[in-house]
Amino acid sequence: MRFLVVGAGGREHALCWSLAASPLVRELWCAPGSDAIAREATCVPLALDDLDGITAFCREQKIDLVMPGPELPLVLGLADRLQAAGIKVAGPSAAAAQLEGSKAFAKAFCARHGIPTAAARTFTWRERQAAEAYVQAQGAPIVVKADGLAAGKGVTVAADVRQALDALEQSFGGAFGSAGETVVIEECLRGEEASLFALVDGRNVLEFGTAQDHKAVGEGDRGANTGGMGAYAPAPCMTPALTERAMAEIVRPTVAGLAAEGTPYRGVLYAGLMLTEGGPKLLEYNVRLGDPEAQVQLVRLKTDLGQLLQGLVDGVLDHMDLRWYDDAALCVVMATRGYPGAYVNGSKIFGLDEAGRLDGVTVFHAATRLEQGQVVASGGRVLNVTAQAPSLREAQGRAYAAVDRIDWPDGFCRRDIGWRALGPPQR
Ligand code: AMP
Numbered sequence: 001m002r003f004l005v006v007g008a009g010g011r012e013h014a015l016c017w018s019l020a021a022s023p024l025v026r027e028l029w030c031a032p033g034s035d036a037i038a039r040e041a042t043c044v045p046l047a048l049d050d051l052d053g054i055t056a057f058c059r060e061q062k063i064d065l066v067m068p069g070p071e072l073p074l075v076l077g078l079a080d081r082l083q084a085a086g087i088k089v090a091g092p093s094a095a096a097a098q099l100e101g102s103k104a105f106a107k108a109f110c111a112r113h114g115i116p117t118a119a120a121r122t123f124t125w126r127e128r129q130a131a132e133a134y135v136q137a138q139g140a141p142i143v144v145k146a147d148g149l150a151a152g153k154g155v156t157v158a159a160d161v162r163q164a165l166d167a168l169e170q171s172f173g174g175a176f177g178s179a180g181e182t183v184v185i186e187e188c189l190r191g192e193e194a195s196l197f198a199l200v201d202g203r204n205v206l207e208f209g210t211a212q213d214h215k216a217v218g219e220g221d222r223g224a225n226t227g228g229m230g231a232y233a234p235a236p237c238m239t240p241a242l243t244e245r246a247m248a249e250i251v252r253p254t255v256a257g258l259a260a261e262g263t264p265y266r267g268v269l270y271a272g273l274m275l276t277e278g279g280p281k282l283l284e285y286n287v288r289l290g291d292p293e294a295q296v297q298l299v300r301l302k303t304d305l306g307q308l309l310q311g312l313v314d315g316v317l318d319h320m321d322l323r324w325y326d327d328a329a330l331c332v333v334m335a336t337r338g339y340p341g342a343y344v345n346g347s348k349i350f351g352l353d354e355a356g357r358l359d360g361v362t363v364f365h366a367a368t369r370l371e372q373g374q375v376v377a378s379g380g381r382v383l384n385v386t387a388q389a390p391s392l393r394e395a396q397g398r399a400y401a402a403v404d405r406i407d408w409p410d411g412f413c414r415r416d417i418g419w420r421a422l423g424p425p426q427r
Helices: 011-022 049-060 071-076 078-084 095-100 104-112 125-138 161-172 240-260 293-300 305-313 352-357 392-407
Strands: 004-007 027-032 067-068 118-123 141-144 155-158 182-187 194-200 205-218 224-231 266-278 279-286 326-335 362-367 367-372 376-377 381-389
Touching: 004 011, 011 027, 011 293, 011 305, 011 362, 011 381, 027 049, 049 071, 049 078, 067 078, 067 305, 071 078, 071 095, 071 392, 078 095, 095 104, 095 240, 095 266, 095 279, 104 118, 104 182, 104 240, 104 279, 104 293, 125 141, 125 161, 125 182, 141 161, 155 161, 161 182, 194 240, 194 293, 194 305, 205 240, 205 293, 224 293, 224 376, 224 392, 240 266, 240 279, 266 305, 293 326, 293 362, 293 381, 326 392, 352 362, 352 392, 362 392, 381 392
Parallel strands: 004 027, 004 067
Antiparallel strands: 118 182, 141 155, 141 182, 194 205, 194 266, 205 224, 224 326, 266 279, 326 381, 362 381, 367 376
16 A cells, blocks of 8 residues: 655654554655655655645555644645545544634533533633633633644643733734634643543544653753653553543544534544543543654554554444553653754754664654754754653663763753653652
8 A cells, every 4th residue: 555644743753664664555655754754755845734735646646545643734624635536544624623723612512512621611802801801700720722723832721810811912912823813711620631542433433542741841840831842651540440431431422423513533533631530531632643642652553553544544443453562662852952942953963873773762753854964953852762661660761771872962851751650760
């Protein structure tokens, strides 16, 4: 089969690494891909939002299956375009992708289908005064979310009313463009956060493992929010009983609800959960794999990914057998100094081969490029140093042993990835 992966980051590097090993995949492309991805797939210079270009490419090259990595092309309607052209795609339609593309849509959807989530109200910029009054009446802590895609920056967990009002002003003032014209204001939930994944073929739902990530830039989960500074899988707090409860109360009702509304879901469904005293509640939906969660999931996946994706697009997930290695996996993100603030691209990175040769270690590239044969950084989050081992603690040890082999003076990482499960690092 001929597969196309859409995207260019660490998640897509892991997807291509996994698919390149599939006996089912005869030819593998990635759009736009990267120099690192080019070792696994043929890269095609097409932008994520170039739906015409991607569809035309798939037609010309007779692509059998497209796996979109990020949410943007899905929210823009890539799956609809490909399907209309007769090309199979492992991602949801634009209508179903609203689960991630619009937090107001997701909230209303949860209300219609009795899916447990934080109590919330939605306001448009025309209702600014009512939104402010609502914040005042509810008091803090309270959470303010821009409705649309805001590159992970649209959520403020406000410790006091002032901060919540500032977040409203920012969002309605245009800080997130049209994504912030509507806001969701919601109850602040307490508990441990975990991610639950499912593969969905329109009808059948296959649980696809759990993970936890660290969003804050600083150790102890302090400091500015990022796209994710590390992750591990499986999530120890997601016991089989909790996982089944979340599948029964959140994931399966979501899939059934979408089908009942005439917009069946096909693709990876990612439920961001808060494990509250009252049980798991939905924090957010994502309509794709996580980044860097995909990296830790895919190194643990024993079943052939190509076969799973084919089962997904063919609607036969009920006949698929999903297996994982017993190992735990942990990923440390190495970022350019300054991230998530301003940073400079182009710093040289050494020691990658040595790091990648360590037992159980795979280094995925989130943002690098080759300059005259030398690997240089080309973004904020740059490397995903991923390790697997029989226990999470050993995986953590292996990941940091690999980090220590990487010679990159302009890079940094958190030294405590996994601490919620393993405790803070010993110094
Ligand atoms: P979201 O993009 O909606 O997942 O929000 C980003 C992050 O904000 C989540 O991973 C949580 O850490 C936090 N968050 C979102 N909603 C809530 C909530 N209702 N209560 C507490 N924290 C939240």
